């Protein structure tokens with residue numbers, strides 16, 4: 001294979017990081033990529049978006065997370081170079097020529113994210129993975145210029161690792177699989193910054209027992225409990241942080257706010273910064289995308305709080321001043337309550353299109369641990385003394401119990417005011433009481449449900 005080369009920095013750069021203590025920058029290309037303006041822009045995009053309204057400490061950014069994934073990948077490569085260097089092609093061990101490629105791909109794996117990625121993509125049809133590749137391949141970007149210093153085809157090679165088409169599965173799975181540097185970093189980092197205590201796992205031990213095999217990355221059997229711990233931490237972070245109902249309630253407000261902005265922009269006129277305007281009129285370029293960040297979005301929202309469109313102004317205030325929609329868990333047997341509830345919400349003066357939503361946490365792009373089904377090929381394997389591989393849930397009763405359980409829920413969102421006492425009791429009380437009766441019916445129904453579905 002082609003040897004990728006980048007000069008070593010005359011002096012290693014070391015950044016402090018609260019999660020990994022230190023991030024070591026040794027080669028010129030990594031240093032140049034971090035300094036590229038398209039990468040620096042990630043400092044202005046929060047990793048967890050609206051979740052910071054629920055966990056006030058969670059204002060960490062995409063910038064730190066990308067650096068963290070780079071550092072973990074660098075450490076894994078260092079371990080592989082030392083313990084498992086390939087002797088001849090096809091021996092299933094690690095080719096140290098891949099170090100630089102893996103490190104660059106790790107550093108750039110979330111390069112294409114914009115503000116509020118999940119919601120933004122849904123409304124404007126953007127795709128952070130495709131945009132990330134575009135930034136790497138476009139000859140006008142500083143990222144592309146830095147990558148080309150390694151070799152003329154290096155930008156394509158790095159993009160192919162992130163697109164999972166690079167032929168060496170070890171490199172691909174180090175950055176994207178059920179147990180990869182990406183997830184190891186975001187679980188620890190999100191746990192640290194949200195302040196929850198259940199996201200922690202033994203990273204030190206995981207990095208000691210990780211090893212390459214012909215089709216990817218696995219772990220030494222003797223470290224099974226560290227892997228188990230990682231899976232449990234993942235499960236808890238999804239349930240307690242990523243699927244938090246109030247954070248989803250804020251996401252729904254954000255979704256409706258942007259939808260309304262698009263409507264007002266196209267039907268009347270709306271004061272908006274030109275970069276966001278390009279999206280509201282469905283005619284945007286990569287340059288427009290790169291000019292967006294959380295600050296640009298929030299500045300627009302702030303202007304909209306004064307807008308003459310009452311729905312837009314109200315939703316902008318609800319978002320900026322943290323007024324999430326309330327919610328109730330629903331399923332097929334309680335969905336018959338929804339038309340009645342939507343009708344009562346309308347009678348109370350709210351347009352149901354902008355003040356209600358059904359949000360299903362299963363739709364989140366993060367996938368729960370799943371050794372069977374459509375992600376079967378990315379199951380976690382444990383390496384045995386006889387060189388065979390055994391899938392984790394075959395050996396761990398804990399992981400076996402978690403495997404296939406009901407993760408996340410489906411919720412109906414509505415204005416919190418529907419649960420409150422009214423200022424005009426004669427007019428609204430009967431309406432609110434009726435609404436609350438439906439809420440109680442829904443909740444009672446859930447109390448009677450068996451625990452496992």
Ligand code: ZN
Pocket residue numbers: 065069109110182186
């Ligand atoms: Zn990531």
